[in-house]
Amino acid sequence: MNFDSVVQLAAEGRLYPSVILYGSGQEERQQAALEIARSFLCLNPVPQRPCAVHGLEPCRHCRRLVWPAKGEELFHPDLHVLERDLRTSTSVAATKEFLVQAYSSPFEARGQVYVIAEADTLGGAAADALLKLLEEPPTRTPRQFLLLAASQLDLLVTLRSRSLAVFLGSREGLETDLIEPVSQDLAMALDAFFEDAAAIHLLSAADILGRFDGWQDPRARRPWAMAAAALVHYLEMRSLEPRQRRAILDLAQELLEGPRWRMRGITQSRLLEGWIVRWLSPLAPSMT
Numbered sequence: 001m002n003f004d005s006v007v008q009l010a011a012e013g014r015l016y017p018s019v020i021l022y023g024s025g026q027e028e029r030q031q032a033a034l035e036i037a038r039s040f041l042c043l044n045p046v047p048q049r050p051c052a053v054h055g056l057e058p059c060r061h062c063r064r065l066v067w068p069a070k071g072e073e074l075f076h077p078d079l080h081v082l083e084r085d086l087r088t089s090t091s092v093a094a095t096k097e098f099l100v101q102a103y104s105s106p107f108e109a110r111g112q113v114y115v116i117a118e119a120d121t122l123g124g125a126a127a128d129a130l131l132k133l134l135e136e137p138p139t140r141t142p143r144q145f146l147l148l149a150a151s152q153l154d155l156l157v158t159l160r161s162r163s164l165a166v167f168l169g170s171r172e173g174l175e176t177d178l179i180e181p182v183s184q185d186l187a188m189a190l191d192a193f194f195e196d197a198a199a200i201h202l203l204s205a206a207d208i209l210g211r212f213d214g215w216q217d218p219r220a221r222r223p224w225a226m227a228a229a230a231l232v233h234y235l236e237m238r239s240l241e242p243r244q245r246r247a248i249l250d251l252a253q254e255l256l257e258g259p260r261w262r263m264r265g266i267t268q269s270r271l272l273e274g275w276i277v278r279w280l281s282p283l284a285p286s287m288t
């Protein structure tokens with residue numbers, strides 16, 4: 001699912017209770033979490049949530065839904081943020097203390113938002129405490145849990161299976177100068193496909209994404225992240241229809257699962273071809 005639909009569902013109060021926001025950089029993940037929080041708690045009528053996005057003066061909730069900073073005056077009592085407290089993990093004690101707030105009512109807004117800033121550092125016991133809360137909500141108060149991580153593969157499977165995963169774009173720390181030329185060639189192949197619907201262009205798109213280095217190690221995530229980033233960069237180069245954008249983002253998201261399939265002995269070229277054909281062939285223009 002793409003980010004705009006997620007914000008829309010949050011505004012309507014219909015978003016899945018637990019959402020994983022992954023990809024892109026740390027700052028972007030935090031901003032994405034805040035936008036969902038604002039959409040979820042904004043005082044304006046549904047079509048105008050969150051106010052800032054619709055060019056309105058921020059309401060008294062949206063104005064204070066900001067990332068907590070030391071010495072910061074603005075804060076919203078119904079936004080709870082858990083940051084990593086130990087050097088390598090988010091401790092069980094801190095997680096339990098954080099979650100215990102969900103057993104009381106919101107202070108001012110109609111619901112509460114819980115953000116776990118580095119959800120990939122939650123260990124088994126901390127994750128269990130969160131899962132218990134998701135499975136047996138203590139009250140009917142609307143609650144939104146947002147789990148932030150660079151890669152969803154780093155989250156425990158139990159959390160992933162009970163959350164909606166939303167990909168925010170290419171990961172930080174990837175060499176953009178390597179991505180750029182691949183995106184250029186990819187754009188040419190896909191332009192040709194959208195022109196004449198010939199499957200050969202999809203196979204060359206798979207070839208082009210396979211040009212990144214590092215496929216030898218089946219556990220390597222980097223080449224998959226680079227390929228996903230090239231797709232996202234391609235989206236920035238072309239203005240496509242929403243249906244096409246969605247399919248390409250879904251494809252990028254699927255690519256990040258690559259290492260899991262490589263570990264089962266499937267080659268990267270088969271995976272790339274299979275996924276590209278699956279996501280993109282339905283977008284072929286009808287040749288009448």
Ligand SMILES: [Zn+2]
Nearest residue numbers: 042051059062
């Ligand atoms: Zn608002």
